[in-house]
Amino acid sequence: xxxxxxxxxxxxxxxxxxxxxxxxxxxxxxxxxxxxxxxxxxxxxxxxxxxxxxxxxxxxxxxxxxxxxxxxxxxxxxxxxxxxxxxxxxxxxxxxxxxxxxxxxxxxxxxxxxxxxxxxxxxxxxxxxxxxxxxxxxxxxxxxxxxxxxxxxxxxxxxxxxxxxxxxxxxxxxxxxxxxxxxxxxxxxxxxxxxxxxxxxxxxxxxxxxxxxxxxxxxxxxxxxxxxxxxxxxxxxxxxxxxxxxxxxxxxxxxxxxxxxxxxxxxxxxxxxxxxxxxxxxxxxxxxxxxxxxxxxxxxxxxxxxxxxxxxxxxxxxxxxxxxxxxxxxxxxxxxxxxxxxxxxxxxxxxxxxxxxxxxxxxxxxxxxxxxxxxxxxxxxxxxxxxxxxxxxxxxxxxxxxxxxxxxxxxxxxxxxxxxxxxxxxxxxx
Amino acid sequence: xxxxxxxxxxxxxxxxxxxxxxxxxxxxxxxxxxxxxxxxxxxxxxxxxxxxxxxxxxxxxxxxxxxxxxxxxxxxxxxxxxxxxxxxxxxxxxxxxxxxxxxxxxxxxxxxxxxxxxxxxxxxxxxxxxxxxxxxxxxxxxxxxxxxxxxxxxxxxxxxxxxxxxxxxxxxxxxxxxxxxxxxxxxxxxxxxxxxxxxxxxxxxxxxxxxxxxxxxxxxxxxxxxxxxxxxxxxxxxxxxxxxxxxxxxxxxxxxxxxxxxxxxxxxxxxxxxxxxxxxxxxxxxxxxxxxxxxxxxxxxxxxxxxxxxxxxxxxxxxxxxxxx
Amino acid sequence: xxxxxxxxxxxxxxxxxxxxxxxxxxxxxxxxxxxxxxxxxxxxxxxxxxxxxxxxxxxxxxxxxxxxxxxxxxxxxxxxxxxxxxxxxxxxxxxxxxxxxxxxxxxxxxxxxxxxxxxxxxxxxxxxxxxxxxxxxxxxxxxxxxxxxxxxxxxxxxxxxxxxxxxxxxxxxxxxxxxxxxxxxxxxxxxxxxxxxxxxxxxxxxxxxxxxxxxxxxxxxxxxxxxxxxxxxxxxxxxx
Numbered sequence: 001x002x003x004x005x006x007x008x009x010x011x012x013x014x015x016x017x018x019x020x021x022x023x024x025x026x027x028x029x030x031x032x033x034x035x036x037x038x039x040x041x042x043x044x045x046x047x048x049x050x051x052x053x054x055x056x057x058x059x060x061x062x063x064x065x066x067x068x069x070x071x072x073x074x075x076x077x078x079x080x081x082x083x084x085x086x087x088x089x090x091x092x093x094x095x096x097x098x099x100x101x102x103x104x105x106x107x108x109x110x111x112x113x114x115x116x117x118x119x120x121x122x123x124x125x126x127x128x129x130x131x132x133x134x135x136x137x138x139x140x141x142x143x144x145x146x147x148x149x150x151x152x153x154x155x156x157x158x159x160x161x162x163x164x165x166x167x168x169x170x171x172x173x174x175x176x177x178x179x180x181x182x183x184x185x186x187x188x189x190x191x192x193x194x195x196x197x198x199x200x201x202x203x204x205x206x207x208x209x210x211x212x213x214x215x216x217x218x219x220x221x222x223x224x225x226x227x228x229x230x231x232x233x234x235x236x237x238x239x240x241x242x243x244x245x246x247x248x249x250x251x252x253x254x255x256x257x258x259x260x261x262x263x264x265x266x267x268x269x270x271x272x273x274x275x276x277x278x279x280x281x282x283x284x285x286x287x288x289x290x291x292x293x294x295x296x297x298x299x300x301x302x303x304x305x306x307x308x309x310x311x312x313x314x315x316x317x318x319x320x321x322x323x324x325x326x327x328x329x330x331x332x333x334x335x336x337x338x339x340x341x342x343x344x345x346x347x348x349x350x351x352x353x354x355x356x357x358x359x360x361x362x363x364x365x366x367x368x369x370x371x372x373x374x375x376x377x378x379x380x381x382x383x384x385x386x387x388x389x390x391x392x393x394x395x396x397x398x399x400x401x402x403x404x405x406x407x408x409x410x411x412x413x414x415x416x417x418x419x420x421x422x423x424x425x426x427x428x429x430x
Numbered sequence: 431x432x433x434x435x436x437x438x439x440x441x442x443x444x445x446x447x448x449x450x451x452x453x454x455x456x457x458x459x460x461x462x463x464x465x466x467x468x469x470x471x472x473x474x475x476x477x478x479x480x481x482x483x484x485x486x487x488x489x490x491x492x493x494x495x496x497x498x499x500x501x502x503x504x505x506x507x508x509x510x511x512x513x514x515x516x517x518x519x520x521x522x523x524x525x526x527x528x529x530x531x532x533x534x535x536x537x538x539x540x541x542x543x544x545x546x547x548x549x550x551x552x553x554x555x556x557x558x559x560x561x562x563x564x565x566x567x568x569x570x571x572x573x574x575x576x577x578x579x580x581x582x583x584x585x586x587x588x589x590x591x592x593x594x595x596x597x598x599x600x601x602x603x604x605x606x607x608x609x610x611x612x613x614x615x616x617x618x619x620x621x622x623x624x625x626x627x628x629x630x631x632x633x634x635x636x637x638x639x640x641x642x643x644x645x646x647x648x649x650x651x652x653x654x655x656x657x658x659x660x661x662x663x664x665x666x667x668x669x670x671x672x673x674x675x676x677x678x679x680x681x682x683x684x685x686x687x688x689x690x691x692x693x694x695x696x697x698x699x700x701x702x703x704x705x706x707x708x709x710x711x712x713x714x715x716x717x718x719x720x721x722x723x724x725x726x727x728x729x730x731x732x733x734x735x736x737x738x739x740x741x742x743x744x745x746x747x748x749x750x751x752x753x754x755x
Numbered sequence: 756x757x758x759x760x761x762x763x764x765x766x767x768x769x770x771x772x773x774x775x776x777x778x779x780x781x782x783x784x785x786x787x788x789x790x791x792x793x794x795x796x797x798x799x800x801x802x803x804x805x806x807x808x809x810x811x812x813x814x815x816x817x818x819x820x821x822x823x824x825x826x827x828x829x830x831x832x833x834x835x836x837x838x839x840x841x842x843x844x845x846x847x848x849x850x851x852x853x854x855x856x857x858x859x860x861x862x863x864x865x866x867x868x869x870x871x872x873x874x875x876x877x878x879x880x881x882x883x884x885x886x887x888x889x890x891x892x893x894x895x896x897x898x899x900x901x902x903x904x905x906x907x908x909x910x911x912x913x914x915x916x917x918x919x920x921x922x923x924x925x926x927x928x929x930x931x932x933x934x935x936x937x938x939x940x941x942x943x944x945x946x947x948x949x950x951x952x953x954x955x956x957x958x959x960x961x962x963x964x965x966x967x968x969x970x971x972x973x974x975x976x977x978x979x980x981x982x983x984x985x986x987x988x989x990x991x992x993x994x995x
Contacts, residue, residue: 046686047645048571048662055987057650057660117687118644121497125625125644132501132642137621140648144624181758202744203618203654279589355741356577356609356656357589360987539794541787547948555982574985594984615782632791702957713976714951714968721785722795726956727947735948747784755943 002167002400009166009398010389017388025384028377035374038367039114047117049367055360056351060368061115063343064375067223068108069194070216070342072150074224075101076187077254083180089247093232095394098158099386100228101187105151107379112147114371139197146190153183158386162393168403191220204350206283209272215265216342221258223338225251226331231383233328241391252327256315259334263312266305266341286359287349296361297348304340307333485523492520501626502639502678514678521683529674531682534700536633542694542749543634543721543728544708545737546608549755550715553578553599553606560710561610564695565681566673568665575659575692576610576707586738609740610707611636611657611692612748619649619658628689634721634749635694637679643688650689654741655748658691694718721749869913895973900936907932907971933965941965 017025041049052059078097081087113119125131126144135141157176164171192213198204199212229251236243273284285291290298311334320326353359364372392398495516500509514531521529558576567573579591583603591607600606617636620628627643630636650658664686676682677697684690695705699718708716719728731737735753787793897903909915915923916932924931934941943949950968953961968976 046663047660050662053662054650054659055656057647112646116644116646118646122644125642132504132626134621134624134626138624138626138648139622140624140646197648201618201622201652203652279587282589350651353589354656355654356579356593357587357591358593358656358987538792541785543784545948550949552976552978553981554979555984558985559982572986577985578981594987596981596984598978599981600978615784615786615788630788632787634787699956701955703955704952708952711951712968714949714963717947717952719947719956722787722793724795727952730946731948734946745781747782749784753948755940755949 001402002163005400005402006163006166009392013388013392013398014385025381028381028384031377032374032381035371035377038370038374042114042367042371043117049365051363051365051368053360053362055354055358056348056362058115058347058351059362060344060364060372061111063347064372065108065111065115066194066198066216066346067339067343068104068111068379069147069191070220070338071224071227072101072104072108072147073187073191073217073220074228075154076184077221077225077251078228079180079187080184081250083177084184087250089244089250092241092243092394093228093247093251095158095161095390096231096235096387097228098154099383099390100224100231101154102151102158102386103379103383105147105154106382107375108147109151110375110378111372114375139193139200142193143190143197146186146193150183150186150190153179153186157183158390162390166393166398167400188217191216198346198350203355204283205280206287206350207346209269211265211268211272215262215269218258218261218265219338219342222255222262223335223342225255225258226334226338229255229331230328230335231387233324235387235391239391241395248327249322252315252321252331255331255334256312256321259308259312259315262338263308266308282353283349286352287345291353291359294352294359294361296363297344300340301345304337304345307337308341311337489520489523492516492523496520496641499641501642503629510678517678517682525669525672525683527669527672527674529672529676529682532675532677532697532700534677534697536631536635537700538632539720539722540633541721542613542699543719543732544612544694544750545717545728545731545735546750546752547715547717547754548605548607548752550713551578551606551608551711552713552715553580553595553601553604554712556710556712557608557707557716560706561692563671564673564698564706565692566665566667566676566683568661568663569668569671570666571661571663573659573665573690575657576608577656578606578608580604581607588740607752609655609657610750611653611694612655612740612746612750613694615747615749616745618652618654618744618746622648622652624648631679633700635679635696635699636691637693637696638689638691639679640682640684640688640690645687645689647689654744654746658689660689661686873913893973895975896971927964929964929966929971933971 050059075097078090078094082090082094113123118125126133126141128135133141133144135145157179160176161171195213195216198207199209202208229248232243232248232251235241236248269284270288273281277285282291286294287297287301289295311330314326314330315321315334320330348362352361499513502510505513510533514533517531518529521527555576555578558574558578561567561576562569562574565575567575577593579588579593580595580599580601581587581591581604583605586607595601613630613634613636615634617630620630620636623643624646625642625644628636628638628649645660647660650660661684665684667683672683673681675697677693677700680693680696695703695707699705704718708718717727717731719726721728721732723729731753732751737751737753739748739751782788897906905917907916909917909923912923914926916926916929918924918931919935930941930944940949944962944965947960947962950965951963953963965971
């Protein structure tokens with residue numbers, strides 16, 4: 001009874017907005033169309049239009065996928081305190097975090113699909129009964145299960161909560177809290193499994209280390225909350241949805257600690273590779289210093305690490321971290337730095353040199369760049385839609401028309417009734 | 431779309447009210463029907479039933495069946511025969527080639543082993559040429575399963591070896607070492623495939639079901655010997671150079687988007703013949719045989735020569751040894 | 756919090772044992788893949804030299820080597836020797852006892868048979884230089900070893916080779932001559948570690964003789980230009 005109005009109300013929230021909103025969605029759509037064209041070229045002409053080759057067989061797509069799984073996993077930073085530890089400050093931000101997780105997972109699955117010519121039409125081969133899912137041997141099979149399962153969890157739980165609020169009922173804790181517990185463990189697992197995908201290959205000594213899993217988690221918990229801070233700050237300034245400043249402060253603390261851990265792990269990696277270099281360190285040497293005349297990645301990684309270090313140092317200074325004018329750029333810088341370090345700076349050097357010592361470099365072609373841009377636009381599009389749907393419900397503006405007014409007043413106090421923080425304390429950054 | 435609970439928004443709204451334009455039922459139905467007609471015509475343009483010639487139509491119908499093909503290991507004998515018939519028919523229709531695709535299983539009591547004599551190899555690359563011709567490898571991308579490395583005397587180090595030499599061979603002060611898929615006893619490429627498209631056959635050959643492979647290339651990342659190749663494009667072989675003696679798991683025509691590799695010439699070796707590289711080598715540097723036969727040549731070499739394998743520490747147990755005189 | 760701990764413990768205890776198990780044991784090179792029964796082969800059935808009869812010399816065709824251009828390019832004729840020692844060939848080198856089949860040299864030697872020119876007359880072998888009729892002979896090997904023509908060839912019958920023991924070997928038994936000095940290589944050859952095998956890996960074992968690859972007068976394998984080098988891939992772009 002309430003579902004149709006819920007969907008219609010959601011559709012209305014998504015399709016109505018001011019000019020800036022339509023411009024945003026319009027440009028995302030345009031980028032998605034460009035990406036679709038690139039994908040079309042890739043599918044019809046074959047993967048030779050990409051920059052990948054028999055030596056560097058994974059490129060921009062898997063790089064982005066590895067990074068985005070981290071972004072998805074980082075929702076746990078908000079889910080764990082909000083639902084399990086009952087931290088009220090995060091309660092208002094957690095649905096946004098789950099929306100980020102959903103859009104990041106959609107992007108991950110899109111990148112995996114773009115990477116395999118057999119997908120999406122042969123997707124049924126990955127299913128257990130009609131296809132053949134090579135579980136538990138294959139880490140990719142694990143990843144398929146984990147990513148899809150986490151996507152389902154992050155759609156079902158917020159949907160239940162939003163729908164309950166929409167129909168004016170408090171969501172029943174015993175119905176969704178067990179799934180929350182599962183999703184907390186699951187979040188850490190998705191990223192560990194993605195790390196094991198790389199770390200479990202003795203053929204690639206650059207990846208084959210015990211530190212890769214923890215390093216993935218550290219960089220995920222850096223980039224994820226950094227992105228959340230940017231997004232929450234944006235929501236704070238652009239909408240009436242009140243997010244407590246203290247939530248952003250706590251997130252910034254988490255980001256800082258994780259960024260420090262990430263740098264410590266980087267240091268550990270560098271000592272490991274370069275204290276007593278062996279042939280196994282050639283990939284690291286290629287990445288940081290270049291091998292002979294092959295040095296395409298050196299400027300990238302040095303920039304990425306410089307950005308990471310600079311942002312971490314800014315975040316470590318308390319007054320700066322609490323000042324939005326420093327916090328936001330630092331988070332954006334950290335996000336980009338982690339993307340460089342964990343995306344291109346992880347996947348490509350694993351293939352250089354090849355297991356037989358041959359060096360073939362990689363540079364993405366316009367097709368890969370278009371498809372990547374299209375998928376990022378898709379992720380932002382999905383994120384905008386989810387936030388746009390969630391906010392009116394959480395603000396109490398969207399409610400089912402079939403409710404009795406009396407019942408609404410009795411059961412749920414609309415959240416907007418609480419004093420808005422900007423009335424108490426002005427928001428400093430717009 | 432009209433919603434009873436919300437009034438139509440005025441034209442002065444930010445979006446010009448276009449999304450809340452009131453429309454009557456007839457108009458809405460007409461709009462939907464028009465959209466349906468447009469979509470249906472788009473879909474029918476791509477369907478097999480709209481092919482230009484009967485030959486094209488048959489090709490498209492056969493390709494559709496290929497899409498729903500089962501995994502090779504799950505096929506019954508009848509299904510295998512049907513699949514082979516379809517593949518042979520497709521080869522005839524597409525490229526006008528009469529091919530025989532074999533499905534011979536592994537012989538019992540056979541485990542293939544390979545030995546490579548680094549004293550004898552002179553770097554001629556006759557093996558590479560024979561492999562390309564025998565296995566219908568893509569001429570456009572110049573796919574080569576075999577790589578010959580020119581190595582400096584005294585150093586068994588692939589990182590400093592040169593596979594791109596092009597001068598009179600043998601060169602002074604160097605020796606030559608060839609690599610290909612080693613058909614490891616503990617293949618690291620087999621467990622990583624998410625769809626189980628690659629497995630090890632009872633006679634030791636690691637094979638790929640090309641039609642089942644989705645092209646994720648995890649096996650290529652996992653192979654420590656760089657043995658696997660991907661079809662980035664549709665492979666092209668000139669019709670007069672196609673080898674018509676093919677095996678389903680070996681040298682049949684592959685399509686773009688699947689992984690392939692050396693299969694020890696499965697279409698030859700399961701019938702008792704030697705792989706093309708072994709036959710072609712002018713110096714007799716390559717030896718091939720049955721590891722389970724105590725009197726075979728390969729077993730004698732393992733017992734009496736000084737051998738090594740590449741990357742022994744990875745515990746892949748390659749069934750490919752290097753020895754010297 | 757207790758419920759969370761319980762849930763976590765359950766999850767870990769279910770996932771952990773499942774994750775690590777990849778067969779457990781490593782397969783050795785002489786073991787078939789897991790699940791495949793080990794079937795040992797005995798030498799009698801492995802040989803399958805059905806065409807052999809003891810003491811009989813028979814000539815059969817062997818499969819030509821795939822596109823390999825040997826000293827001549829004709830299909831190979833093969834002489835099958837039996838397992839019986841009476842056939843006159845020493846087939847035991849170390850542990851090797853399998854019968855071997857040799858390519859008959861006759862068809863491969865230029866200007867064969869020798870008796871077409873040297874009819875019953877004793878050949879005068881000028882031990883310092885090669886006669887003009889065989890001007891395709893480059894005496895590299897004799898120069899290296901200090902051998903002269905009569906070291907290997909019998910003046911009375913140039914279709915026979917002389918051995919140090921005083922015996923004579925036919926041109927088909929050239930390996931007996933080579934084995935006098937190159938005994939290690941001949942042992943490897945008889946076992947299969949040296950030289951080429953024709954036909955296939957299964958069935959009768961047909962091998963090539965020494966002189967099929969090594970010209971006895973200039974035995975080294977000649978240098979040549981190799982087949983084309985691989986192109987290490989560069990990015991293949993494609994325009995929009």
